[in-house]
Amino acid sequence: MTWSEIILAALKDNEVRLVAYVPDNILTPLVKGAAADTYFVSVGAAREDEAVGTVAGAFMAGLRGVALMQTSGFALIGNALGSLVVPYQIPAILIISERGTMGEFNIGQTLVARTMRPMLDALGIMHHTLADLATLRFILDRSIKQAFTTRAPVALILSPLLTGGNPASSGQLL
């Protein structure tokens, strides 16, 4: 199975049906895979904090959800995490494709990549960097279960080591 197929399988295993997202090049197979599968309810959001809000509302009403975004999108959701998800103890699953490292060509991505993990740590949100196909399903499955059991959000960061990174990163030397 590919990394995106494993993620979709782990979401299904844990009855995570709502997929709210802002598109990203790296996330494309995940977004397309969810859209092609009637098990999932896909919502294309205009902003990442909106996706987090929709996942929060859906959870409270009995539908488990995941918010997909890239690194810069994560930089937008500080208030949604700090004043909604964390204090209300809402197990939002965040899957973040990591830009800004291992061959990034856009300096704007490199700065928000550096603020991401310190921000998660400051908010007390558990996060895992997914870099290896062999451990991917275990980490996903256990982390998602822990999130719902303990009513805590979790951030799952998709490393370029797993996804190959942004295809536009290869061949850029200037």
Add this chain to the structure above:
Amino acid sequence: MSTERSLAKTLNRTALTRRLVQRLTHEEAVVAGLGNTNFDLIAAGHRPQNFYMLGSMGLACPIALGVALAQPNRGVIALEGDGSILMALGCLTTIANVKPRNLTVIIWDNGIYQITGKQATATAGVTDIAAVARGAGIAHSEWVRDEAHFDALLDRRFEDGGPRLLAAKIDDQPGQGRPLRDPVLIRAAFMKGLGTSRSDAFDV
């Protein structure tokens, strides 16, 4: 400015919220934006299906969309101020495209950031929220002309015919109540009200 908005009578949020709550006879979920919007929701009498935001300005509509998707047979109402919706106009395009039949959005528009010192919002200038919503693709978006019109717009089952958006021009009177500032309790009570709590043995 549209003709419709200029024809809208200036109403009172406290009174309109009470009129709304009186018409909720099917355990509809209400997601209220922060500040005066949820002050008036709790002033109308707490209901188990109420959700009160203590922050996350602009996310009442996205949260309500999530509730609406999870429980398509329950009517869901999002209450939001003009300042809040101006912060999150993109969510109107999302709602328009998702087309939840059970979602109604009500915007209280007094043209000011009331709670931070009554600074003017864009709606005090040339921006027309109902027109913005129509442009976003929510075809059923209209201004509330007066109290009787508000009642007439609400005289339908909330779980059908949406998404809809009502914009009400309101005065600058403050909200009358205060929700408990306990987010975990608010969330747990809301989930119990929606039948999704895992702790039925506990009275929250």
